[in-house]
Amino acid sequence: MTDAKPGTLRPGGRTARVRAAVLKAAGDALAESGFNELDxxxxxRRAEVGKTTVYRRWSTPAGLVADLLADMAEQSLPRTETGTLDGDLRANARLVAKTLRDPRQGPLFKAVIAAATCDAEAAAALHRFYATRIAEWAPCAQQAVERGDLPTGTDPHEVIRAVSAPLYYRLLATGEPLDEAAADQAAAAAAAAARAGAYT
Known part of the structure; x- marks a missing residue:
């Protein structure tokens, strides 16, 4: 088996199948027990692959988390385009809320964020993950600028961050419901702030 980096080989080959099995096992373990218990x-054992393969390819738990985040970014649903700023931000917020309240994904994100607070490699991977997702959705705010719905000079990335921030606060700090009402409120608040020029 080749020593190429994870994700760089042809899809459907044995390496891709091994990677998928290992990343699923890692995600399950993170959701169940957190980063500190990731072995x-x-x-x-969970992925039913050789230990040598895992150690050679990922080296450390943080390296495994980094690849898991890269895979999650690749697998994320594409941006929804509704034709309006409010509709686009609401779609974004509802997707974030749905992901975070998922019985597996919510604990998984908590574990990854916890890992990022104590490991530089995991932190860098988390930053790349969110940069990818924000870049995916930022065009909806840029299009709103071009339509005249947002002030010239609005930072579209800040608008998208403003949508997600209160939802992550609920996940990590308050434990309040991550329902569609919360998502819609986050989207409406971000849209109102953006229209008022808060992100120029």
Whole structure:
């Protein structure tokens, strides 16, 4: 088996299948027990692959988390285009809320964020993940600027961050419901602030 980096080989090959099995096992383990309990030997056992393969390819738990986040970014649903700023931001907020309240994804994100607070490699991977997702959705705010719905000079990335921030606050700090009402409120607040020029 080749030593190429994860995700760089042809899809459908044995390497891709091994990677998928290992990343699923890692995601399950993170959701169940958190980053501190992430053990490469246990991941190999869960994924039914050799320990040598896992250690050679991912080296550390943080390296495994980094690849898991890269895969999650690749698998994320594409941006919804409704034709209006309010509709687009609401679609974004509802997608974020749905992901965070998912019985597996919510705990998984908590574990990854916790890992990022104590490991530089995990933090860098988390930053790349969110940069990818924000870049995916930023065009909806840029299009609103071009339509004249937002002030010239609005930073579209800040608008998207403003949509997600209160939802992550609920996940990590308050434990309040992550329902559609919360999502819609976050989207409406971000849209109102953007129209008022808060993100120029």
């Amino acid at each position: 490469l030997a246990e991941i190999a």
